[in-house]
C-alpha cells in the first residue's frame with residue numbers, strides 16, 4: 001500500500017469521500033449536493049481561512065480533511081472535519097491526515113486542534129482517543145418531525161409565551177438582515193460563545209460585526225443555502241433572534257441554528273416566542289419541509305427544555321475532541 005497526503009486539487013474527489021462518510025455515519029441526514037459542496041469550498045464563512053488535503057492509497061483518493069483556521073478570533077485554534085471512506089478505515093489514512101494537520105497547525109502557530117465525532121459509530125471516538133485527543137463538549141442532536149407535530153400544543157405554548165412578553169413585537173426575514181437591525185444581529189451572534197455552554201476553555205467568543213453577518217448570509221446563498229429568521233423587538237432594538245437554515249436542494253430537511261435572547265431580556269419567554277414564530281415562518285416559505293434537526297450542548301438545560309416542549313426529540317449525540325499541540 002502506498003499512502004500519500006497532498007493538497008486538495010479535485011473537489012469532486014473530496015465530495016465523494018465526504019458523501020460516503022456522511023451516509024455511513026449520519027444516515028438520517030441528507031448530504032449536501034455536490035454543487036453546494038464545491039460552492040462551500042469557494043465561499044466559506046467569513047472569518048476563517050481553510051486548507052484542504054486528500055489522502056491517496058495506491059493512487060485512489062480515500063481520505064479528506066478540511067482545516068479551518070480562524071483569523072479574527074480563536075487564533076490559537078484549528079477546527080477540522082476529517083473523513084475516510086468506510087472501506088478504507090483502519091489502514092492509517094486518518095492518522096496520516098492528522099499528522100499533516102498537526103504539521104500545518106504548528107507552522108501556523110496554532111496550539112489546539114478541535115474536531116467532532118458522532119456517537120452513533122464507534123470509529124470517530126476510538127480514533128480521537130488513539131490520537132491522544134481529549135473529549136470536551138457533548139452535544140445532543142434533536143429532531144422535530146413536522147408530520148407528527150402537536151400543533152395544538154405549540155399554539156398553547158405560543159399564547160402562553162405572549163402573556164409573559166408584553167411590549168415586544170415580532171419581526172421576520174430571510175437571508176441578509178434588514179439594515180436597521182443588522183448591528184443587533186451581530187451583537188446577539190457574538191454572544192453565542194459567551195452565553196451558550198462551550199465546555200471548552202480554548203474556544204473564545206467569535207467576533208461578529210454587521211459586515212461579517214451580511215457577508216456570511218451572502219456567501220451562504222452562494223452555497224445554495226437559504227436562512228429563515230425571526231426576532232423580537234423592543235422599540236427599534238432586536239433583543240431576541242433565532243435562525244433556521246436549509247439547502248435549496250432537499251427542501252424536506254432544515255437545521256435549527258442559533259437562538260439567542262439578550263441577557264437583560266431573559267425570563268420573558270422570548271426564546272419560545274421567536275422559535276415558534278420562526279417555525280410558522282419557515283413552514284410558510286418551505287411547504288415541503290418535514291424534519292428540523294438541532295444540536296445543543298447536553299448541559300444547556302434552558303434551550304433543551306424549550307425544544308422538548310415544542311416536540312424536538314433527541315436522536316443522537318456528538319462530542320468535540322481537542323488535541324493540544
Ligand SMILES: CC(C)(COP(=O)(O)OP(=O)(O)OC[C@H]1O[C@@H](n2cnc3c(N)ncnc32)[C@H](O)[C@@H]1OP(=O)(O)O)[C@@H](O)C(=O)NCCC(=O)NCCS
Pocket residue numbers: 021025080081082083084085088089090091092093094095096115116117118122123124125126127128130131
Ligand atoms: C475517524 C476516521 C477519520 C478514522 O480514519 P482511519 O483512516 O480509519 O483511522 P486510522 O486507520 O489512521 O486509525 C488510527 C488509530 O485510531 C484507532 N481507531 C480508529 N478507528 C477505530 C475503530 N473503529 N476501532 C478501534 N480503534 C480505532 C486505532 O487505534 C487506529 O490505529 P490501529 O489501526 O493501528 O489500531 C474515520 O473512521 C471516519 O472518517 N469517521 C467518520 C468521520 C469522523 O468521525 N471524523 C473524525 C473527526 S473530525
